[in-house]
Amino acid sequence: MKYIKKLILSAAACTLLASSCTFDVLDDNPYYMGDSADQIFSDPKKISAAAVGMYDALQNAEYLGGRTQIYVDSRGLDVNPPTYFGPIANFNPTANNSTIENAWQGAYRTIYECNLFLQGIDGALASSIITQEEYNGYAAEAKFIRSIVYFYTLNLWGQMYVAKTENLGVPLILIPYDGGSAFTDAPKNTRSTINQCYDQIISDLTYAEENLKPNWGDDDYSNRARATKSAAQAMLSRVYLYTGDYDKVIANADKLIPSADGGAGKYALDLTVVDVFASPTSSSEIIFFVAMNSADNPNTNNALGQHYGASGRADITVSEVYQNLLSAKDTRKTKGLLSKDGAVYCNKYQKKSFDWAPIIRYAEVMLNKAEALVKKNKQVDATAVKLLSSVHSRSDADKTYTTADFATSEQLLEEILLERRRELAFEGHASFDLFRNKKGISAGRGGAIVPAIDYPSDYFALPIPSSDVEKAGGLLVQNNGY
Structure with missing residues (x-):
């Protein structure tokens, strides 16, 4: 059987806020077998390999490698609320829940990889290293992956199911932050509205449909x-x-x-x-x-x-x-x-x-x-x-x-x-x-002593990790109830 090769597009992907980065943000060079970004995006063959590498980012073990699907289903009616994911399944997590923080960071790591790739092929097109047709195909793959991540992220953390005029979605980050701007610009990201998030998801998918x-x-x-x-x-x-x-x-x-x-x-x-x-x-x-x-x-x-x-x-x-x-x-x-x-x-x-x-x-x-x-x-x-x-x-x-x-x-x-x-x-x-x-959710799922959660509820949305809320200095608004 043929398997897609793993490619690590960056040393580690930066999460939403600078101090959540898992690598030295002052060293923003991505690597492909020891190559810098300039080397990757100046070689058509390496660009092709980097495109495949985005799928490895989508495979993130804390997110769409399977965990996200579990979080969505453990909050429904068809599985007994698992002890291992208890706070998520029982709608009573705290904002410092490490599992939720890992999922949030996993989502934005994948988004970062897509943004970094898009930035790289922008330069490759400008330098005539790839053709417009090649660019369109690569960009379509990146936007397709990004749209999938944003769809699940919006539905997990967005205030989707409460009655408010301008319900908050999630931060729409469409550029990769380098070492310097990660300290100055990344914390300034605020939450877009639900409509803005869906507009971006649809825009990415429409571009993908036209160019894939x-x-x-x-x-x-x-x-x-x-x-x-x-x-x-x-x-x-x-x-x-x-x-x-x-x-x-x-x-x-x-x-x-x-x-x-x-x-x-x-x-x-x-x-x-x-x-x-x-x-x-x-x-x-x-x-x-x-x-x-x-x-x-x-x-x-x-x-x-x-x-x-x-x-x-x-x-x-x-x-x-x-x-x-x-x-x-x-x-x-x-x-x-x-x-x-x-x-x-x-x-x-x-x-x-x-x-x-x-x-x-x-x-x-x-x-x-x-x-x-x-x-x-x-x-x-x-x-x-x-x-x-x-x-x-x-x-x-x-x-x-x-x-x-x-x-x-x-x-x-x-x-x-x-x-x-x-x-x-x-x-x-x-x-x-x-x-x-x-x-809503009926009481006593799987014999668990869990009260019913009627529609609509603030608790249908997961909490934004408190570490990111605190570092944003009031710019990243927490979901109600947390």
């Missing part, structure tokens, strides 16, 4: 682990669903979903959900995942398979509520769940430390369109029912849906949202889907 390659030839690995035009279109279908622009959800989803006359059809549902994860490079459903291998992965403390897998750390178990969503014949239960020692575990991640971390796959795009159609048309939409039925019957052949099953559009919408829970469980959607649909 449709595919990487017959390279099955890169077509799933490296940004493509389809990956940007798929992410746009999600982002527009979150922002309520349903026409654009449908338009982007339709670029990937076969039409009645046979158009599109690049992706298809695998035989079972477990098959998606069992062999990622042969999956017909993966649009973009964060790739791992046995030598380069988030390790035993951070990997999805370690936390979810019955034979790993096994510290995240599946809730009875989720189990009851699935029929006895549903392969998401018979193959996707595993019982051991009186507990039930997710069986999607079987490689322990090197399962690929999910970002987006075809089943989600289908459900994105179905949800958008119902919310837009406010009726029992036949196409939405067909999409719902296709996703569900893949796993539960005894159950198909027709329009006659739904008396109202509200009933259809609720079933689509339940299908998202069944289908996308343990992949980093649970709490986001609840909150954006104005649903």
Whole structure:
């Protein structure tokens, strides 16, 4: 199997504030096998290698290498609140929680890598080291990666789900800070509004969609682990669903979903959900995942398979509520769940430390369109029912849906949202889907003595790390309640 090489674009990536940097900020030279930035971005071959290196930054063990997906799902209804992530899962973390601080820094390290690469190729284009076409492709990859990180960061720390006029998002940092400006300019970053953050995410994804390659030839690995035009279109279908622009959800989803006359059809549902994860490079459903291998992965403390897998750390178990969503014949239960020692575990991640971390796959795009159609048309939409039925019957052949099953559009919408829970469980959607649909958290999840958290709540947003708030001298506003 072909694996993307690890490339360290910088000695270590600078986090949001100068004093959080993990390297000497006075020495701002990035390295590639001993080369400085000038050497990297003056050589077309090294620029190409540096582009691949950004995906290693995306693999960050504290963030989108799997931990982010766990944080999103541990705050939902489908796993029992894990002790290991207790304060996050139980909505009672403090602003000095080290796990949250590591995640925050992990996000901005990846963003820094993208910004540093963009700055480097700006100079390479100006010096005619790369062509405009090459520049466009490289910039599209960097912006695609940056948009993904900002999407999750905004939904974790932004004041998304409380009623305020100008709700705060997260700091939008679009340049890399060098040694000097890290002390003077980085602490001045304030939080952008939610709308400003989404505008930037959409801008990055739109640029990516326009400039990314449709595919990487017959390279099955890169077509799933490296940004493509389809990956940007798929992410746009999600982002527009979150922002309520349903026409654009449908338009982007339709670029990937076969039409009645046979158009599109690049992706298809695998035989079972477990098959998606069992062999990622042969999956017909993966649009973009964060790739791992046995030598380069988030390790035993951070990997999805370690936390979810019955034979790993096994510290995240599946809730009875989720189990009851699935029929006895549903392969998401018979193959996707595993019982051991009186507990039930997710069986999607079987490689322990090197399962690929999910970002987006075809089943989600289908459900994105179905949800958008119902919310837009406010009726029992036949196409939405067909999409719902296709996703569900893949796993539960005894159950198909027709329009006659739904008396109202509200009933259809609720079933689509339940299908998202069944289908996308343990992949980093649970709490986001609840909150954006104005649903709160019920009491006593998994038997835990946890009070209900009704929508809306300040505590849906994680606290900004207190260390960064303090160093910003009042410029970086803390979320309410912390």
